[in-house]
Amino acid sequence: PLRYPATCTFKGSTESEKYQYIIHGGKTPNNELSDKIYVMSVVCKNNKKVTFRCTEKDLVGDVPGARYGHSIDVVYSRGKSVGVLFGGRAYIPSAQRTTEKWNSVADCLPHVFLLDFEFGCSTAYILPELQDGLSFHVSIARNDTIYILGGHSLANNVRPANLYRIRVDLPLGSPAVNCTVLPGGISVSSAILTQTNKDEFVIVGGYQLENQKRMVCNIISFEDNKIAIREMETPDWTPDIKHSKIWFGTNMG
Numbered sequence: 001p002l003r004y005p006a007t008c009t010f011k012g013s014t015e016s017e018k019y020q021y022i023i024h025g026g027k028t029p030n031n032e033l034s035d036k037i038y039v040m041s042v043v044c045k046n047n048k049k050v051t052f053r054c055t056e057k058d059l060v061g062d063v064p065g066a067r068y069g070h071s072i073d074v075v076y077s078r079g080k081s082v083g084v085l086f087g088g089r090a091y092i093p094s095a096q097r098t099t100e101k102w103n104s105v106a107d108c109l110p111h112v113f114l115l116d117f118e119f120g121c122s123t124a125y126i127l128p129e130l131q132d133g134l135s136f137h138v139s140i141a142r143n144d145t146i147y148i149l150g151g152h153s154l155a156n157n158v159r160p161a162n163l164y165r166i167r168v169d170l171p172l173g174s175p176a177v178n179c180t181v182l183p184g185g186i187s188v189s190s191a192i193l194t195q196t197n198k199d200e201f202v203i204v205g206g207y208q209l210e211n212q213k214r215m216v217c218n219i220i221s222f223e224d225n226k227i228a229i230r231e232m233e234t235p236d237w238t239p240d241i242k243h244s245k246i247w248f249g250t251n252m253g
Helices: 241-243
Strands: 004-009 020-029 037-046 049-056 071-077 080-086 090-091 103-106 111-118 121-126 138-142 144-149 161-167 176-181 191-196 200-204 207-211 218-223 224-231
Touching: 020 071, 071 138, 071 144, 071 161, 080 144, 080 161, 111 176, 121 200, 138 191, 161 224
Parallel strands: 004 071
Antiparallel strands: 004 020, 020 037, 037 049, 071 080, 080 111, 090 103, 111 121, 138 144, 144 161, 161 176, 191 200, 200 218, 218 224
16 A cells, blocks of 8 residues: 555575565555555566565564654674664554544654564564654664664654664574664754665755754764764755755655
């Protein structure tokens, strides 16, 4: 169904050339939220025509509920891989709904979900460093680590300059998940992240306040597993971009 979800790219292993795409959640045109998870892969390519297969994946355990504005990534550790889901926004529980607040949304709890796509199970982790639910943040996955940057807290109506490092270890027993708060974050939500080379990413667009677009761009670079964020030269934005209320086709909703 049509929706705007969280999507990530999944390779069977770090050396694999075969890609799958993991799609989770999202909001449909009818304002319904989905808790479905899909795996999409390329079946064949011939005569410039690409055929995809999309299958629904059932999960057991701590299954993440319906949401949007979240992130999903894949990490690799000790030859294994898991999906990592964080943040997002969901409708308030039905018991708290009134006619006036029927479509009101709230931040999801700041749990980190590990999704095992091979065995179809999900486990939620509560990390003391993650106190507030965040939506529309930026996430970057590198090997066994995910970096969570920025985001919007609906409860406090702030865009804190967050920078979290979540590391996942996958030994033979239970996974180990730990979180570190790093300095040097930036305040941004609903930004676009693009990878420009193996160790470099660019952040474009987004919001710094509810009605104030973020016109500054940033370069995120990695060296020896250290992350650095710096401003880059701002493009010469066209008048259409400068004066439009919506930034890259997305808003806080």
